[in-house]
Structures are given as structure tokens and as C-alpha cells.
Amino acid sequence: xxxxxxxxxxxxxxxxxxxxxxxxxxxxxxxxxxxxxxxxxxxxxxxxxxxxxxxxxxxxxxxxxxxxxxxxxxxxxxxxxxxxxxxxxxxxxxxxxxxxxxxxxxxxxxxxxxxxxxxxxxxxxxxxxxxxxxxxxxxxxxxxxxxxxxxxxxxxxxxxxxxxxxxxxxxxxxxxxxxxxxxxxxxxxxxxxxxxxxxxxxxxxxxxxxxxxxxxxxxxxxxxxxxxxxxxxxxxxxxxxxxxxxxxxxxxxxxxxxxxxxxxxxxxxxxxxxxxxxxxxxxxx
Ligand SMILES: [Zn+2]
Ligand SMILES: [Zn+2]
Numbered sequence: 001x002x003x004x005x006x007x008x009x010x011x012x013x014x015x016x017x018x019x020x021x022x023x024x025x026x027x028x029x030x031x032x033x034x035x036x037x038x039x040x041x042x043x044x045x046x047x048x049x050x051x052x053x054x055x056x057x058x059x060x061x062x063x064x065x066x067x068x069x070x071x072x073x074x075x076x077x078x079x080x081x082x083x084x085x086x087x088x089x090x091x092x093x094x095x096x097x098x099x100x101x102x103x104x105x106x107x108x109x110x111x112x113x114x115x116x117x118x119x120x121x122x123x124x125x126x127x128x129x130x131x132x133x134x135x136x137x138x139x140x141x142x143x144x145x146x147x148x149x150x151x152x153x154x155x156x157x158x159x160x161x162x163x164x165x166x167x168x169x170x171x172x173x174x175x176x177x178x179x180x181x182x183x184x185x186x187x188x189x190x191x192x193x194x195x196x197x198x199x200x201x202x203x204x205x206x207x208x209x210x211x212x213x214x215x216x217x218x219x220x221x222x223x224x225x226x227x228x229x230x231x232x233x234x235x236x237x238x239x240x241x242x243x244x245x246x247x248x249x250x251x252x253x254x255x256x257x258x259x260x261x262x263x264x265x266x267x268x269x270x271x272x273x274x275x276x277x278x279x280x281x282x283x284x285x
Contacts, residue, residue: 013047014177014285016208020058021277023187023214023228023250024085031256036279039085040250042184042210046177049154050075053173053184058279059089063096072100073138076153079107080186081170082119091124091131101138104153108145108161109169117142147171162202164188166227172202181205182285183243186212186250189226190233195240204241207285210277211237213248216263231263235271249277 020026020038028037039056052059052075066073073095080086095101107116117133120142124133145151147169151159157177164170165188172185183203189212190196203209214228231248238246248267251260260276267274275281 013045014180014182015045016182016210016283016285017043017045018058018249018277018279018281019043019062020054020056020089021249021251021279021281022056022085022253023212025253026057026085027253031258034257034278035251035255035260035276037253038279039089040080040186041089044175044182046154046157046175049157051153051157051159051175052077054078054080054086054186055090055093056085056087057089057092060092060094063093067094067098071095071098072102073098074102076104076106078159078173079105079109079116079171080164080173080184081109081166081168082107083168083187084123086187087119087123090120091129096136096138096140099137103138103140104143105140106143106145106151108147108149108171110144111169115142116144160202162198164199165191165196170227172199174202174206180207180285182208182210182283184210186210187214187227188212188229189224190229190237192224195237199237200241203237203243205243206241207244208247208283209234209238209241209243209245210247210249212250213263214250214252219252231267235267235274238271238274244273245283246271246274247277247283248274251277 019041038058040054041058042053044051160174174183183206211234212229213231217232264276
């Protein structure tokens with residue numbers, strides 16, 4: 001079901017593939033086989049340009065595939081933020097250890113006393129990790145931008161950025177290419193009783209919205225202030241902002257395949273075309 005959106009679409013140079021759809025912590029096991037247990041990682045292809053959003057555990061399998069497909073690997077990696085579930089796959093991303101490959105790592109959520117490099121160095125240091133970032137053999141450049149900046153990492157690719165409501169900050173991305181647009185908005189919490197104006201502005205009229213749907217509306221009252229949203233809020237936001245397809249993402253680690261099937265059915269009944277993100281799912285915005 002979840003691959004249908006891509007296979008029904010005409011061949012396009014603008015594609016997106018999910019490598020990790022889970023939030024908070026990886027959750028492998030028999031109950032998560034179909035939707036997947038890896039944490040946040042989305043690969044976006046814009047013509048020859050390869051963009052990766054987040055380096056959760058899902059990025060490991062992407063790295064292995066890229067190495068099999070042929071070196072050098074050349075890509076831009078954009079972090080939504082630096083919570084562990086969004087960066088902990090980076091030390092297991094094989095292209096980072098390939099001297100022929102070139103990686104550009106970007107973040108826009110950090111306070112002035114931190115940099116993209118200092119965050120990665122901090123993660124890859126004792127007593128948390130056995131080898132330092134200096135063991136990366138790829139040509140890695142670490143870059144920062146100001147949230148709100150417009151980035152142009154490759155010809156014809158425009159990435160708009162905007163702030164999300166999340167502890168320690170996070171960045172939402174809107175990728176525009178060939179007249180189409182896809183928004184990657186995780187992790188974020190909606191304001192009480194309404195929409196976040198900054199998020200509305202970022203996603204308005206987008207063809208696809210991938211959105212933090214960690215909770216259900218029923219679960220949310222026990223998690224106010226935790227920085228996450230609901231799948232029902234995803235649909236309300238999509239309606240309010242005139243979005244085309246909504247994609248439910250950043251699944252709670254305890255959400256089983258059966259529970260996600262039920263959410264998929266309810267969401268599609270309420271807003272036809274809505275998808276629940278699954279590992280391996282491909283979309284053509
Ligand atoms: Zn997260
Ligand atoms: Zn987070």
C-alpha cells in the first residue's frame with residue numbers, strides 16, 4: 001500500500017525515500033517489521049543532487065547502499081536538530097569513512113556556543129563512543145545556517161527553513177525542485193488550540209508534508225511540552241495550509257504495525273491520500 005504513491009506516479013527527477021520513520025528510539029522487533037524500527041532519515045533526490053535529512057539509525061542502511069552503488073558518494077546532510085534519535089546513525093554511515101566521498105553536514109538550530117562539528121564531536125567522544133570524528137576519511141565539511149535562511153545546495157534546488165517548537169530547537173525544511181515541494185517537519189509541537197504560524201508559513205501550499213505525528217490526540221494531554229504533535233494535528237495542519245498529501249511520521253516507538261494500520265485507515269478516511277511513512281516507502285512529490 002505504502003509504495004503505491006511512487007509506483008503510480010510518472011517518472012520524476014524529484015523523489016523521496018524513507019530510511020527511518022521512528023521517533024525517540026529505534027524499535028526493532030516482530031511488531032514493527034512492516035513500518036520499520038529505525039529512527040529518522042529521509043533521502044531526497046533532486047535530479048543528480050542527493051539530499052539527506054537527519055542521521056537517525058536509518059542512515060546506516062542508506063550508507064551501505066550508496067557504497068554498493070559506487071563511490072565517490074557526494075551529498076548534503078541536513079539535521080533537523082541534534083537529539084540522539086536524529087544523529088546517532090552518523091558514526092555508522094559508511095561514506096563518512098570513505099576517503100573518496102564528500103559530505104556536507106548542515107544544521108540551523110544550534111545556539112551560538114555550538115557548531116555542527118562540535119555536536120558531532122561531542123557525540124563521538126569518550127565515554128559515549130570509542131573513536132573520534134577525526135576517523136572520518138571523507139571530505140566532510142560542517143556548516144551552520146540561520147534558521148529562516150534559504151539554502152541553495154545544488155542547481156535548481158531551493159530549501160526554505162523555519163523554526164519548530166521543540167525543546168533545544170529544531171528546523172523544518174521545505175525542499176523545492178522542478179516546480180514541486182516537499183516539507184519535512186519533525187520534531188515539533190502544535191500550540192494549544194491552533195496552528196503554529198511559522199509552520200503554516202513554511203508548509204503553505206506544499207505538495208507533500210511529512211509531519212511529526214508521535215501521538216494521537218487522545219494520548220497528547222499526557223505529553224504536553226514534550227515537543228511532539230499528533231497525527232490528527234498533521235491532518236488539521238495540512239487542511240489549514242492547503243497542503244496536497246500529508247505523511248504521518250516520527251512514530252512513537254511503542255506503536256505496532258497493527259496500530260499504524262489503524263491510524264492509516266482512519267487518516268485516509270478523514271483525508272484521502274494521507275500516508276503513514278514506512279521504511280522503504282518512496283514518494284514523488
Ligand atoms: Zn525525534
Ligand atoms: Zn527531538
